[in-house]
Amino acid sequence: xxxxxxxxxxxxxxxxxxxxxxxxxxxxxxxxxxxxSMIALGLTLHGWLLVHDVFAGTGINLGFFLALSxxxxxxxxxxxxxxxxxxxxxxQAFVLPPAAVFALLPALTTQNHFLSTEGANLLLTHIGxxxxxxxxxxxxxxxxxxxxxxxxxxxxxxxxxxxPDFPPLLVMEKLLFRVISLGFILLTITxxxxxxxxxxxxGKIAQFNHKTIFSIAAWVIYGWLLFGHYxxxxxxxxxxxxxxxxxxxxxxxxxxxxxILEVIKQT
Numbered sequence: 122x123x124x125x126x127x128x129x130x131x132x133x134x135x136x137x138x139x140x141x142x143x144x145x146x147x148x149x150x151x152x153x154x155x156x157x158s159m160i161a162l163g164l165t166l167h168g169w170l171l172v173h174d175v176f177a178g179t180g181i182n183l184g185f186f187l188a189l190s191x192x193x194x195x196x197x198x199x200x201x202x203x204x205x206x207x208x209x210x211x212x213q214a215f216v217l218p219p220a221a222v223f224a225l226l227p228a229l230t231t232q233n234h235f236l237s238t239e240g241a242n243l244l245l246t247h248i249g250x251x252x253x254x255x256x257x258x259x260x261x262x263x264x265x266x267x268x269x270x271x272x273x274x275x276x277x278x279x280x281x282x283x284x285p286d287f288p289p290l291l292v293m294e295k296l297l298f299r300v301i302s303l304g305f306i307l308l309t310i311t312x313x314x315x316x317x318x319x320x321x322x323x324g325k326i327a328q329f330n331h332k333t334i335f336s337i338a339a340w341v342i343y344g345w346l347l348f349g350h351y352x353x354x355x356x357x358x359x360x361x362x363x364x365x366x367x368x369x370x371x372x373x374x375x376x377x378x379x380x381i382l383e384v385i386k387q388t
Contacts, residue, residue, distance in 0.1 A: 127170055128228040134163035135197075135221035142213040156213065160201050167194050167224050174227055183248065186226040193220040195256030196263075199300075203260075207296060215263045243314070251311040255375060257304035258343075261297055262368040265361040268293050272357070294360070298350055301364065305343045312336060335374030342367040 138156050171191055175182050197220045203209060271290055315333075346363040349355035355363075 125228050127166060128225050131163050131167045131170065132221045132225045134159055134166070135217040135224065138163075139213055139217040139221070157201070157204070160197065160213075160217075163224075164194065164198055164201060167197075167220075170224070170227075181245070181248075184227070184230075186223065186230050188252075190223045190227050191252055192255050192259060193223045195253060196220065196259045199256060199260050203296065207292065209264075209267075209296075215266060216260075247311065247314050250307050250314070251375075254304050254307035254311055255371060257300050257307065258368055258371055261300045261304060261364055264293065264297050264300065265364040268297065269358070269361050294356055297360070297364070298347070301343060302347060305340070305347060308336075308340055308343065312340060332374050335370050339367045339370035339374060342370060 138159050141152070141156065167190075171187070171194055174187055175191070193216075197216055200209065200216050268290065271293065342363055346355065346360060346367065349363075350360060
């Protein structure tokens with residue numbers, strides 16, 4: 122088990138911002154600036170810990186919980202950058218709690234999966250693009266959940282969660298499809314590079330296993346959603362539903378596979 126102190130600091134920074142958001146009904150400007158500064162501090166320390174852990178041995182370590190921590194770090198980073206232009210303060214209640222948990226888990230587990238980096242520039246590029254794609258879709262999924270709550274609030278329906286300061290739904294929807302479009306492009310690159318350069322990247326010819334099937338299924342769902350949106354104007358609950366379905370398929374493809382191979386089979 123590693124030194125817990127820096128991991129706990131990140132955990133409490135993320136959680137403190139989330140709790141403070143829930144505590145305050147209407148956020149004052151000083152609170153927003155303080156939250157942004159605290160998130161930036163958490164991101165910096167979290168990123169440093171990831172670099173330290175990923176490159177701790179010979180090669181790169183992409184263990185299950187470490188990979189999830191990296192995805193959530195990227196998700197928070199994307200949220201923080203987008204928030205500089207669009208006021209998405211409600212996402213603090215959705216993004217930061219899971220980020221806090223997954224930032225701490227690598228220090229509590231010993232699940233490691235080292236990959237050699239010798240002459241593996243293509244592999245590193247493939248992994249980097251995949252992680253950014255997964256992070257964008259994680260952001261899109263959390264954003265879609267916020268939209269669902271905002272829509273219910275707009276129609277004055279009772280909801281299991283109440284959050285203040287929603288951006289306009291049209292603004293949220295526009296951002297959702299921008300994020301999904303970029304994620305779709307990166308997911309396409311990930312799938313193509315994985316298939317075309319499979320032997321060079323993974324040391325074997327591309328195989329249609331369950332991971333590949335679920336990844337392609339997610340790609341089809343996101344592609345169908347984008348086509349329907351730009352061709353037929355799909356929006357609202359239909360867009361949210363397809364966003365969530367696509368994300369579940371990605372979870373089954375990546376997280377499910379790594380969890381079975383690295384956690385269940387080693388217990």
